[in-house]
Amino acid sequence: xxxxxxxxxxxxxxxxxxxxxxxxxxxxxxxxxxxxxxxxxxxxxxxxxxxxxxxxxxxxxxxxxxxxxxxxxxxxxxxxxxxxxxxxxxxxxxxxxxxxxxxxxxxxxxxxxxxxxxxxxxxxxxxxxxxxxxxxxxxxxxxxxxxxxxxxxxxxxxxxxxxxxxxxxxxxxxxxxxxxxxxxxxxxxxxxxxxxxxxxxxxxxxxxxxxxxxxxxxxxxxxxxxxxxxxxxxxxxxxxxxxxxxxxxxxxxxxxxxxxxxxxxxxxxxxxxxxxxxxxxxxxxxxxx
Amino acid sequence: xxxxxxxxxxxxxxxxxxxxxxxxxxxxxxxxxxxxxxxxxxxxxxxxxxxxxxxxxxxxxxxxxxxxxxxxxxxxxxxxxxxxxxxxxxxxxxxxxxxxxxxxxxxxxxxxxxxxxxxxxxxxxxxxxxxxxxxxxxxxxxxxxxxxxxxxxxxxxxxxxxxxxxxxxxxxxxxxxxxxxxxxxxxxxxxxxxxxxxxxxxxxxxxxxxxxxxxxxxxxxxxxxxxxxxxxxxxxxxxxxxxxxxxxxxxxxxxxxxxxxxxxxxxxxxxxxxxxxxxx
Numbered sequence: 001x002x003x004x005x006x007x008x009x010x011x012x013x014x015x016x017x018x019x020x021x022x023x024x025x026x027x028x029x030x031x032x033x034x035x036x037x038x039x040x041x042x043x044x045x046x047x048x049x050x051x052x053x054x055x056x057x058x059x060x061x062x063x064x065x066x067x068x069x070x071x072x073x074x075x076x077x078x079x080x081x082x083x084x085x086x087x088x089x090x091x092x093x094x095x096x097x098x099x100x101x102x103x104x105x106x107x108x109x110x111x112x113x114x115x116x117x118x119x120x121x122x123x124x125x126x127x128x129x130x131x132x133x134x135x136x137x138x139x140x141x142x143x144x145x146x147x148x149x150x151x152x153x154x155x156x157x158x159x160x161x162x163x164x165x166x167x168x169x170x171x172x173x174x175x176x177x178x179x180x181x182x183x184x185x186x187x188x189x190x191x192x193x194x195x196x197x198x199x200x201x202x203x204x205x206x207x208x209x210x211x212x213x214x215x216x217x218x219x220x221x222x223x224x225x226x227x228x229x230x231x232x233x234x235x236x237x238x239x240x241x242x243x244x245x246x247x248x249x250x251x252x253x254x255x256x257x258x259x260x261x262x263x264x265x266x267x268x269x270x271x272x273x274x275x276x277x278x279x280x281x282x283x284x285x286x287x288x289x
Numbered sequence: 290x291x292x293x294x295x296x297x298x299x300x301x302x303x304x305x306x307x308x309x310x311x312x313x314x315x316x317x318x319x320x321x322x323x324x325x326x327x328x329x330x331x332x333x334x335x336x337x338x339x340x341x342x343x344x345x346x347x348x349x350x351x352x353x354x355x356x357x358x359x360x361x362x363x364x365x366x367x368x369x370x371x372x373x374x375x376x377x378x379x380x381x382x383x384x385x386x387x388x389x390x391x392x393x394x395x396x397x398x399x400x401x402x403x404x405x406x407x408x409x410x411x412x413x414x415x416x417x418x419x420x421x422x423x424x425x426x427x428x429x430x431x432x433x434x435x436x437x438x439x440x441x442x443x444x445x446x447x448x449x450x451x452x453x454x455x456x457x458x459x460x461x462x463x464x465x466x467x468x469x470x471x472x473x474x475x476x477x478x479x480x481x482x483x484x485x486x487x488x489x490x491x492x493x494x495x496x497x498x499x500x501x502x503x504x505x506x507x508x509x510x511x512x513x514x515x516x517x518x519x520x521x522x523x524x525x526x527x528x529x530x531x532x533x534x535x536x537x538x539x540x541x542x543x544x545x546x547x548x549x550x551x552x553x554x555x556x557x558x559x560x561x562x563x564x565x566x567x568x569x
């Protein structure tokens with residue numbers, strides 16, 4: 001870094017300090033500051049990518065010499081790319097599995113998964129056993145779980161989706177025993193299916209569902225284990241069915257990568273996290289694992 | 290041979306070779322990506338496994354092949370008669386002003402993006418079809434919307450084919466006092482058969498390739514359909530639903546699904562174009 005002109009060095013220092021004012025991580029950014037130019041590549045989860053794209057735009061405004069390239073391809077790809085060094089940082093919308101302990105997850109937000117029904121459905125809450133028996137086709141009529149006399153239309157997600165993993169794990173359901181009536185891809189597809197089918201049940205990202213409910217879409221989130229399904233209960237950690245949205249790195253990420261992760265975890269991007277209907281996590285470093 | 294001809298000949302030959310090569314490159318890529326799964330699992334298990342649960346080692350593609358064929362052939366069964374009727378209508382039955390507007394509207398139909406068709410089907414058509422039972426997302430809904438989507442292809446190509454029918458024969462028949470319907474049935478339709486057949490084949494291949502709208506409407510459950518009201522997943526929808534989330538072996542299996550789709554399309558195109566050939 002001897003080659004950097006002193007004046008330029010000072011400029012970068014001032015910009016980065018200004019950018020980090022009020023953030024607990026400002027000390028580190030002074031140390032790392034000589035490296036705040038360069039290029040970062042991120043790949044992975046299509047759930048996390050839109051959020052990270054927004055954060056990256058703000059990061060680039062603060063550090064004009066840094067370039068951040070965000071690509072999607074699913075959580076699996078993000079984790080594989082981070083491991084193989086194809087990408088500097090992977091993005092994952094699920095926790096790391098037991099065979100992925102060689103990597104480090106840096107949680108930047110949380111997303112709850114909630115069960116939804118049509119708003120004309122009188123059901124307010126289901127127990128875990130009831131959800132299990134509905135999805136494995138043992139319960140086929142709403143009257144068996146205290147609702148109206150009508151067939152239950154089971155809306156399920158396609159194999160490999162992170163939301164599906166969270167759902168199956170939470171209710172300990174083996175996917176091969178699930179008997180679905182409709183299989184959907186995106187959250188909005190799931191919501192539109194439930195809107196069009198009054199006796200349907202599905203599960204989607206709570207943030208997306210809340211935003212739609214606020215826009216008068218006729219669906220309702222079901223409470224789970226006595227806890228209301230909302231971004232507030234996900235944030236407080238009470239809501240049981242949630243997943244971390246994380247940035248994945250190897251043990252030794254580059255200084256620029258570390259600085260970007262720190263920025264993603266700082267309070268300065270909480271407005272962006274909320275605008276994408278996710279739940280901000282505290283800005284303590286390495287809040288995840 | 291003059292220089293300009295030579296140049297044109299070279300350009301056209303190279304272009305022709307390139308366009309054929311594109312298909313071969315795609316096929317090669319599909320094969321390369323599918324090979325790990327084919328070696329490890331073998332082709333037969335894709336037809337004999339119990340179900341489609343790639344993460345649990347079950348890879349049955351048969352229900353998806355059936356769903357792909359049912360929706361595409363069904364769509365052509367809807368679009369074919371309507372499209373041919375539309376082509377005849379603008380030439381023989383519509384007043385000129387109406388014919389112009391009719392053509393414009395049909396062409397506009399071709400410009401509607403498939404997600405828009407999908408969304409319309411999802412929020413308007415599916416709830417109506419749900420009255421017949423189930424969720425409304427089933428093979429019938431997908432087929433109807435797919436039929437509307439491929440309609441302009443049949444209509445425009447039928448229009449062109451009918452326009453190309455020999456005027457002398459038509460005028461001669463009219464002079465002999467044949468009725469309008471007899472002229473259409475005895476002269477125009479037989480003369481424009483190959484053009485109409487080309488339109489139907491194009492519509493069928495477009496229906497086989499359509500993904501987004503079908504993904505949004507067919508229900509996507511992988512099981513052998515028992516009726517048109519059963520949900521089904523097409524091979525394309527399978528790839529679109531799972532590829533983004535698939536890692537190594539699951540990904541390779543999805544490429545086998547693509548390979549099978551390519552095979553199904555090729556067989557259909559070859560069979561139909563064989564039957565269409567003797568006419569011209």
